[in-house]
Amino acid sequence: MAARVDLLIGAGYLWESGRMASARGRPSNVLTLDGSGGVVLAADLGAAHATVAVCDLSGHALMESVHDLRIADGPEPVLRWLEDRWRGMLTAAGVSPERVLGVGVSVPGPVDVRTGRIVHHTSVMPGWHDYPFRDHLQQRFEAVCVVDNDANAMAFGEYHTHWPSSSPLLFVKVATGIGAGLVVDGHVVRGADNGEGDIGHVRITSAEDGPLCVCGARGCLAASASGRALARVLREGGVDVSDSRSVVQLALTGHAEATRLVREAGLMIGDVLATAVSLLNPRILALGGDLVLVQDHFLGAVRERLYQRTQPQAARGLQVVTSRLGDRAGVVGAARLALEEVLSPEAVDAALAARQELAGRPVP
Ligand SMILES: [Zn+2]
Structure with a gap:
């Protein structure tokens, strides 16, 4: 010992x-x-923004910055840009690249975490389908690399930073799209084929003849209740809004139609989450993403529907909260996911064995 x-x-x-x-x-x-024993590189890539960080081994960010970035530009330019940012940060922080032990990235789309490839050709990430994201990172940094969906990363970051003894934690992100991540006893719950948490495409009967979803179907929750959907409805009514964030800004200034739409979205999402809560009985339901910023109308509507449609046993100890990490949830979670691998018993054993071999000594 x-x-x-x-x-x-x-x-x-x-x-x-x-x-x-x-x-x-x-x-x-x-x-x-010892947080200073090495660093992990982390990034949260969104549709139009990226948060990039260098963190120590306790997950504390040594450097972190937010940038405009169009993920739809495709893998080559985005990854070249990302590597340049990280290398610039390492230089600025005076950290040698050899001290990079892990890399964690969260992306706004489904990922096969076993292969580290982006799964679907989605409208948010055109050109990324089947791209070997993790292999690319591993070639560039010779470190443990993790690529995961943003909702999983956010759930993981939120759990380990603020709710480490409140399991299960269900995290739901409502922004341009809608997604969910589940953490049980400290680990992200993975489906058989990494299709877990994609609640944006759950059908809602009230919208079966409703608008077409980005997935090609009609009646999806995201086609009626996502930030993208609300922006579309407002534009059709002659209001000048471009995206999820501008809808939120409008609602926060008291725009009647934007406020009504945000509340309706909250009710629809609450309906779907009532099923999730009945199935999983989570301790924490953490809501993140742009729409959550319209607290009174959105969160109030989610809570209202949730408590109406859930049995007392599943709802009694449930805390419905907003993300405490806010915009940082993705990057914090990406760093934590990388750290989980870097500090796993297998990875530490391998690192110690390599060290002892160099010194010509056995591993105790
Ligand atoms: Zn859909």
């Missing part, structure tokens, strides 16, 4: 942060994760 701890300290994973008196015998050493 002592030899193993010495090795972990020598390799920069742990440090002795103090001593604690014990009832019997010698005082014990307090060991703390």
